[in-house]
Amino acid sequence: MGEQLKSLLSLRGLTRRFGGLTAVDAIDLDLAKGELISIIGPNGAGKTTLFNLVTGLDRPDAGTVSFEGQDVTGLSPERLAAEGIARTFQLGRVFGNLSVMDNVLIGAHTRLRAVKPAVPVIGPLLELGLALLRPSSVKAEEEKLREEMKAILARFGERLLPRIDQPAYSLSYANRRRVEIARALALKPRLLLLDEPTAGMNPTETAEMQGLVAELKAEGLTILLIEHKLEMVMRLSDRVVVMDEGKKIAEGPGEEVRGDPKVIEAYLGHGLATEQESAA
Amino acid sequence: MSSWLDYTINGLIVGNVYALVAVGLALIFGVSRLINFAQGSIYLVGAYIGWVAVVQLHTPLPLTIIVVAVAAAIVGLIIERFGLRPLQNSVRIAPLLATIGISFVLDQLVMLTFSPNPRALPSQLPDVRFQVGGGTIGPLDLLIAGVGLTSALLLFVFLRYSKLGWAVRATAQDRDAAMQMGVDVNRVNQAVFGIAAALGGVSGMLVGMYYNQIDTAMSLQATLKGVVAEVVGGAGNVPGAVIGSLLLGLVESYGVAVFGTSYRNLFAFLLLVVVLVLRPNGLFASARQAPPEPLTGTFIAPSRPVRIPRWALAVAAGGFAVLPLFPVSFYVLQTLINAWLLGMLALSLTLVAGTIGQVSLGHAALLAIGAYSSALLSLTFSVPVGLAIIGGGLMSAALGTALISPSFRLRGHYVSIATLAIGEIVSLVILNWESVTRGPIGISGIPPLSLFGYDLISPTSIYWFSFAVMVVLALLQGRLLTSHLGRSFRAIRDDDIAARAYGLSLNRYKSLAFIFGGFAAGISGGIAAHLYSYINHETFNTQQSILALTVVILGGLGNVVGAIVGSVALVGLPELFRIAAEYRILIYGIVLLLLVRFRPQGLLGTI
């Protein structure tokens, strides 16, 4: 690609097998700073597994992941979060019993400094002590974060702000997806991975979400997006990667990929399952 | 040489008995992802039914076996139908708690019916031994081996060739797919519980005959051994459970040969902890399995906690503080002192089990560590009692966290197993480490409570002291919950995968929760030691762990005020109604079951 140096994330030969099934098969991918790449493909193509490999929730059987030029293959999800990688989950994983505010504050966990001194060995004990004593620096940090979280929640209009103290389990499905995205933004990510952010949303909600992702892209955030709704993919993506049975079968600008016979065959071959879902 | 053969034969025979329990556990785990903590109770019931049949009805051996199998199977079916089926759509913690409650109810019913005294269970077989190579073998050994092999064969045929057996296997492989294909999961569960109970019951009877003795302590031991064997073989893996059982039998038998009988259980639990840590999926599973995806936030019952205004809490605390100024009886004060001590333990457990979601079943071990540390500090090193108690708290925090830390990567039921085993290990170490703990004799002459040189002897002063300590611990815990740690703990409980994806280290935060909780429990144990003036390895037992768990569920998981209200209720109400001691545990078990079924969020709600 010749852009190697500027790429924020690059995957080389990334592979994950489950028993006899190769869920992710020798995937290469380069993502430049500020770029938005969509990954599409029928259900079971291996998209979510690829996300798991990039975020450290699963470890590859072969291949490498590098982030900002550093090899981060097999690092723990905690480390990768601290590096600035945030994601949302396909099935939605909010903390059900936590309020909206607390959910989003967890997103900012890696940014806590005053209460989490970077002292080796006794660091955790200091953290416990500081949490109990709460000196003014800790209080100030917490206050500042809370204000910032309100600003993040305000991006969703009146969807979340009025429900800021409600437990996440009591929210509507669409609102829970929004909380997940707010939580990811709270990390101030350098790379954001969105796994089907509009699944189960109606057209109005989808349009809202599309607007938000466009805004984030305009702000310069680097985004990897898994999405079935092709119209949204075409509008937002700089490039589209198509996966099928673990392999990358096409890559390029949206219009080009859309007409690719291999892509059409992959979708038809799988009984249009995904097309139906995106229509639902 | 010959003795080695004997130990091998003995190990295999005992392993055979464990296999009957473990296979049942594996079948149940396979279809419902549930570790049935009541399996040992069915084993106990089987032993006592066997006793009734042999001693009172004089049934011949084949009939005895059939009677035991059928009766135990009926108990299993009842458990499935009334204890677990109603919980099918509830949160994941519910069936776990239900089987714990059921096991206590069953054990207690057996104890009330037959008295806790051991009984002899004659084997009805001729007492001869045959020479085999260098060792000997008796008819009972052959019977046990025969029953084991026959059961394995019957089970194999059932699973392989019957329609219901096919449904069981399909459900174990993929429950949702099986349901879509029209498998009746209720029937599968029934079948599995019936078979597991029949095997467990027969196993209990055989063990009773083998040692010619049955007593109610058998239950917990059997559950633990069965679980160890099952986990070693890989949860849900039926052939694995058989191999795990034989391995456990051999490890124990050789361990006894080398180190002596009192180490028997220690080996079982060490084996469990080693396997849980190194190969949590069992010896035969592939080493690396990704966790299954959807596990979202359904571990504890969602609820909105009851908000109690601060002034009301202050008034209540003030009321209890001035209580001794009024003419209340010694008995009332004594009862409330017990409630405050239990309250500290419940605070600890509600943090660990409720706030961060690690349902500990061995929490009394933290009491024991605190009690022994404080007693020994004051006796051996003449540390002033006040400081010794704090030392006990710190020791419990440090040692408890270190002991539990290998199981930080485990989830759900496995945490409960690991904590149960670690609790047993602590009590076995106390029993065997005579040079420090004085072994079975226990520690006597522990100095009374004192503070700044003043002895606290009067009930009033002890009351104030324990109440003040509990209130301070509760306030600290309340403060912890409102900090970033509170939300981090709760996030880990709700979804540990999402928590990790946002940078929360499970090791770090589970350690902090156990350090804080261990301190509170250790303080409680320390105070108790100086109050009782005598402690031994049985002073802090599993019953206390279960009582604390019931308190925590009653008050609402994670709920600080709930833990104290629950303690007062569960200590106070039985006193108020003058319920005899032997019925109390039965009542705690029933309370636990009713709560899980009808009010899983407890009185004041989970936080």
Ligand SMILES: Nc1ncnc2c1ncn2[C@@H]1O[C@H](COP(=O)(O)OP(=O)(O)O)[C@@H](O)[C@H]1O
């Ligand atoms: N933990 C796992 N264990 C076994 N197989 C898995 C696991 N996770 C995913 N798979 C399989 O890998 C394939 C890819 O799944 P996934 O990445 O979720 O696809 P997508 O997100 O593209 O729909 C599927 O066949 C799925 O069944």
Ligand SMILES: [Mg+2]
């Ligand atoms: Mg997916």
